[in-house]
Amino acid sequence: MSTFTFVLRHALAWCLFYLAVLIVWSNLGLPEFIVLLLAMLTLAFVIPDAISHVHRVRMIIGQATPEHLRNRQRRQVEVPFVAGEAFDLVDAALHELPGVMDIESARDSLRVHAGVRREDPYGAQGRFDPLRWIDRRLGGHRDMVTATVHPNGDTSTITLACEPESAAWTDWLRVDHGSNLQTAEAITRAITRRVGEQRRGERAAAHRTASAKELSEAKLSLLHAQVEPHFLYNTLASAQLLTRSDPARADQMLGHLIEYLRRSLPRTLQGQSTLGEELERANAWLEIMKFRMGARLETQIDVPEPLLAVPFPAMMLQTLVENAIKHGLEPKTGGGTVWIRARETEGRVAVTVADDGRGFSSESSGTGIGLRNVRERLRLTYGEAAGLRIAANFPSGVAATVTVPAAPEPGRPEPAHA
Template sequence: MASLKFLARIVVAWVAALCVLMVVWSALGWNRGDLPWIFTLAWFVGVLVALARGVTHLYRVRVIAGRIDAETVSNRQRRRVEVAYPADEAFAIAEEVIRELPNVQQVTSARGGLQLRAVIRAPAAEQNRRRARAQWQAAIDRATNVSATITPGDGSSSVMFACEPDSGAWTDWFNPDGGTSLELAETLVRAMTQRLSERRNRERADARQTKMEKELTAAQLGLLQAQVEPHFLYNTLASAQELVRTDPARADRMLGHLIDYLRRSLPRTDGSLSTLGEELERSTAWLEIMKLRMGERLAVHTDVPESALKVPIPSMMLQTLVENAIKHGLEPKPGGGGIWIRAGVDGSGLSLTVADDGLGFRSDGAGTGIGLKNLRERLRLMYGSTATFSIGNNFPHGVAATITFPATGVADHA
């Protein structure tokens, strides 16, 4: 029924055009109101061509849309696509989709107005082939205008695609576009949907990858927290056993610090952040053991304001820097040296520095660097680019390492 109405509309339009032509011809008084046979023949050929194009139009519409109704047979098509992204991202996706259309030309974009326009024309080779075959067919084939308008919303947006011939709407009654606008509209919707699906898949894959990386890092951290280095535990217990015979009071202090350190080294089961105060207590207990072992060869200096103690930080990061300073800088140094733990809080965040005046960066490649590598990876996963870690020479001797944490969660404790 819709097909018959569509073809009937074409015939009615051409009959109406013939009637208008006859009225004008009669009003002008030419040839006593009778149209020349050449005009009648041209009109008849035009009707046949329009009907042939109408049948072709209906066939392509059925192939593309699977149905024929008033919406699908129209020469002018509109489609709306909801996008779960801000308007600027939706604009970029829509522009990519339009620029990838076949035979697209004259793409213009107005990012400020969130509008895109383009013209679809047959390539020059195809136009020349058509002219060589039939000059009149090249004349009635029209270009198609494509436009996209992005409407912003609350965290999302919508894209309205419009496809229409580049001639006036009145020509639709006489010259169907062969389903070109419908095909372009459906192509735009499919391409836009595919782009959005690919984007969501990438985001989900990135989220899964990030989650896996965090879980792996957490597992590595749990392993580091759960285990105590055998040689450290052995040396501490051996030293305590020796001191029991020579200096029981000192042995008692060493065992007390060891118990305190082991208690504070238990991994957190809830995955929450520690605080700088808790981490400082852990590192202080470890340093007290090292002071009892190294004696006067180790001096500890702490400069941490009260306002910084409750600032949340990841666990074991301070301990990693302290252990590196002792093991690679001060313990191998014949005369020993000092270690400094400093912290500062301001509007930009927390700055935590561990420095020593030990051997500095050694050419013998001592140390594997696993601890610092793990520290950097944890900072990246937890804070992205908002946290930084730097390590360099300490003047005049030794090494200084600094971690800066973002202001998130810092201002409330400052």
């Protein structure tokens, strides 16, 4: 519909209206010139009013198509939300409309109905315009908006209907100066903006999650890379000393050191481990310590063979064993025993490292850096599914128990990659 056709349609509608009035007026025997005079006066306002409507529509939307020139506007907006979220979205958008009134929200039927006060777009409140009086008589003081949400699985369709508060036949005689078009566009923009904000929020949350994951992996790498350099220096120094007095024992000590390094360095780089591999590394380290401590150190290992394949954080068992020696047995005059025990209960594996050393003291209270690292690694790797418990051993010493899932939790990385 071109601009000329639209204006002509409104002019013809008023002509037909006055033609009907003229017929009735003539049958009453009244002077016809009065009706003709009113018709010409009305057309003098109708034609400019229709032209103003066309120009205002172009100003709002940039074009004047037949759909845009109508007083009644309909929109369908697809949103990537379930019905309840889509309803909250459109309800919030309607509450933000300027001049909105009498909002009725029916959540069960997924429908919102509201009135919108129609303002004079030209701000000429006191101008002489008989069409404004006609609009008032035809119910043109406000518009109505109805929004309905149609569920479609994980998405929804929002249908908007914006129309004057008057019968449809009045559209032939009056224009709304783009009022309902402006309302429909405003609601559509509000919905689009809110969807965009939520999508940006989701992307930001995903970015934060990725950053947190990278930070966690960096922390795990730092914690995992903690190696006691003095152990290597002391072991090599002891081996050098033994080569002069007892070459056979020096050879055994270097063999255990090689085994320990073979089990440690590649795994540290790859980040893959099982309870069996950790046990072999810890046992090689204990054998080296037996050369240094002699008869003061004994070990007992009780780990069922089926549990050797259970995923277990790398170097964690080593940390517990080192704590048992460093804080429990080395300071004790007579030395003692280190026990390593593992049991499975209700889908969880408990690995205990116990000693009969000095036990808790001011220097060793279960809150050292090594144990804090163990707790942090467990939290980063398993969340609430794992834990560390420190308790006094009977009759003396300390027992540290790490509990982990027997199998990786769905949605979490393998503990071996911690």
